[in-house]
Amino acid sequence: MSTALPEDFKNRMKTQLGGQYASFIESYENTPVRSFRLNICRSEGIDRAHLSRIMAGSDTPDQVPHCNFAYYYDDAAPGKTALHEAGACYIQEASAMLPVTMLDVNDSGQKILDLCAAPGGKSTQIADLMRGAGLLVSNEIIPSRAQILSENIERMGVANALVISSDPQKLTGRFGGFFDRILVDAPCSGEGMFRKNPEAVSEWSIDNVKMCSERQDMLLDCAVSMLSEDGRIVYSTCTFAPLEDEEAAQRFLERHPDFEICEGPVKLYPHAFRGEGHFAVAFMRRSEIGNGIVSGFSPSSVGRRNAAKPLNALIDELSSTARENDRKRLLGEWLDNSGFSTAAGDCYDRILTFGDSIYLAPEYTCDLSGLKVLRAGIKLGTFKKNRFEPDHALSHCLTKDDVDLYLDLPNDSGEIKQYLSGMTLNCDKDMKGWCLICVDGFGLGWAKAVGGILKNHYPKGLRQG
Numbered sequence: 001m002s003t004a005l006p007e008d009f010k011n012r013m014k015t016q017l018g019g020q021y022a023s024f025i026e027s028y029e030n031t032p033v034r035s036f037r038l039n040i041c042r043s044e045g046i047d048r049a050h051l052s053r054i055m056a057g058s059d060t061p062d063q064v065p066h067c068n069f070a071y072y073y074d075d076a077a078p079g080k081t082a083l084h085e086a087g088a089c090y091i092q093e094a095s096a097m098l099p100v101t102m103l104d105v106n107d108s109g110q111k112i113l114d115l116c117a118a119p120g121g122k123s124t125q126i127a128d129l130m131r132g133a134g135l136l137v138s139n140e141i142i143p144s145r146a147q148i149l150s151e152n153i154e155r156m157g158v159a160n161a162l163v164i165s166s167d168p169q170k171l172t173g174r175f176g177g178f179f180d181r182i183l184v185d186a187p188c189s190g191e192g193m194f195r196k197n198p199e200a201v202s203e204w205s206i207d208n209v210k211m212c213s214e215r216q217d218m219l220l221d222c223a224v225s226m227l228s229e230d231g232r233i234v235y236s237t238c239t240f241a242p243l244e245d246e247e248a249a250q251r252f253l254e255r256h257p258d259f260e261i262c263e264g265p266v267k268l269y270p271h272a273f274r275g276e277g278h279f280a281v282a283f284m285r286r287s288e289i290g291n292g293i294v295s296g297f298s299p300s301s302v303g304r305r306n307a308a309k310p311l312n313a314l315i316d317e318l319s320s321t322a323r324e325n326d327r328k329r330l331l332g333e334w335l336d337n338s339g340f341s342t343a344a345g346d347c348y349d350r351i352l353t354f355g356d357s358i359y360l361a362p363e364y365t366c367d368l369s370g371l372k373v374l375r376a377g378i379k380l381g382t383f384k385k386n387r388f389e390p391d392h393a394l395s396h397c398l399t400k401d402d403v404d405l406y407l408d409l410p411n412d413s414g415e416i417k418q419y420l421s422g423m424t425l426n427c428d429k430d431m432k433g434w435c436l437i438c439v440d441g442f443g444l445g446w447a448k449a450v451g452g453i454l455k456n457h458y459p460k461g462l463r464q465g
């Protein structure tokens with residue numbers, strides 16, 4: 001590592017780690033570890049082993065121990081490929097995958113808040129485990145970072161998220177006792193990221209550790225006021241400072257004696273785990289511990305989608321239907337058959353129209369007035385001169401199995417590069433209508449087939465090269 005570690009930090013770590021200090025310091029000479037998480041929801045029916053080999057650039061990628069379908073990759077691997085653009089995976093640090101595994105997320109329709117969510121690694125991990133059911137509120141206080149969060153939510157094809165940019169203290173008045181699960185992945189002094197992000201070293205000071213710890217106390221208190229009676233909070237940081245980790249947990253229990261630690265604390269060090277530094281602990285109300293926690297995730301139980309009406313037939317019907325309720329009914333039926341309905345009900349009641357645009361809102365949509373909302377569910381499409389155009393966001397919720405017309409291209413093909421750069425592609429002369437361009441099965445964007453040409457509808461702002 002080129003940047004020197006602060007002396008005050010090293011002295012504290014020496015006391016903290018005792019005999020392990022030498023191996024801890026040695027680990028800074030190693031290259032930071034890289035890893036990614038496959039999109040489990042959308043890779044159902046797709047060869048996941050094949051995907052992981054492409055993404056990892058290895059025939060036998062190593063699995064991240066605490067996260068299903070997450071793998072390590074080496075420096076030479078491609079990283080941000082077309083598969084990445086299609087939302088097949090999220091590049092996420094291995095240790096950072098730990099807190100969500102302690103949040104006890106399932107697909108029963110939970111209401112979950114990710115209070116400090118940008119850029120979205122943990123929010124998209126939570127969404128994957130919710131499998132479209134319930135409501136995920138992803139909040140990020142800094143507007144520019146909230147925009148990146150929103151883009152990642154769209155890229156990964158998350159349909160049940162409300163992305164907002166708000167001060168956590170302002171949220172408490174709106175969401176009192178509302179959430180079943182809250183993740184507080186707090187801003188911290190970032191000691192666990194020193195190897196990966198040397199900038200964090202220059203920003204470090206004893207005063208900053210103290211300032212962070214005070215902000216963390218405030219964030220945890222906000223979380224408590226928004227938690228349901230039997231809810232669970234996971235608190236995490238990417239630092240080693242006890243003041244921000246174990247002592248923050250202790251202070252929390254002193255301020256809230258009705259709570260108890262129900263899992264953890266877990267602290268990951270780079271010399272003992274193949275990843276960077278992280279800390280996580282889970283809390284519940286004392287009276288609720290052991291009461292009906294449905295834990296775990298079983299990918300085998302993901303339901304197959306039924307055959308839906310062909311998308312182009314739906315689009316034709318929508319385009320010749322003027323009444324809003326009829327349009328909603330047609331879209332609702334198609335979405336239900338395409339796997340968008342949840343245990344809580346059909347899609348019809350969640351379809352909202354604003355002018356010419358039509359959206360699918362998450363379950364439990366609440367009063368949004370006064371909130372800075374970047375995304376509420378997904379935009380399904382727009383009526384342009386009465387013709388329905390599917391939205392880019394919808395393409396990222398679909399795979400080739402969901403549509404009648406698709407072009408499935410391999411991740412490294414020249415045509416995929418052509419498509420990503422905004423160029424047209426060739427197709428059969430008799431192909432007609434909206435065509436889902438897929439990369440190894442994953443929806444990447446739309447093209448419109450006319451007279452042997454696929455006209456490119458990949459958004460201009462996302463085009464590459």
Ligand code: SAM
Pocket residue numbers: 096115116117118119120121122123140141142145167168185186187188215219
């Ligand atoms: N959970 C994210 C993920 O997995 O991608 C990483 C979150 S990062 C550790 C902490 C986030 O908290 C940052 O995006 C930062 O902008 C945000 N933040 C900073 N000050 C905050 C505050 N006062 N309240 C809430 N969030 C804050």
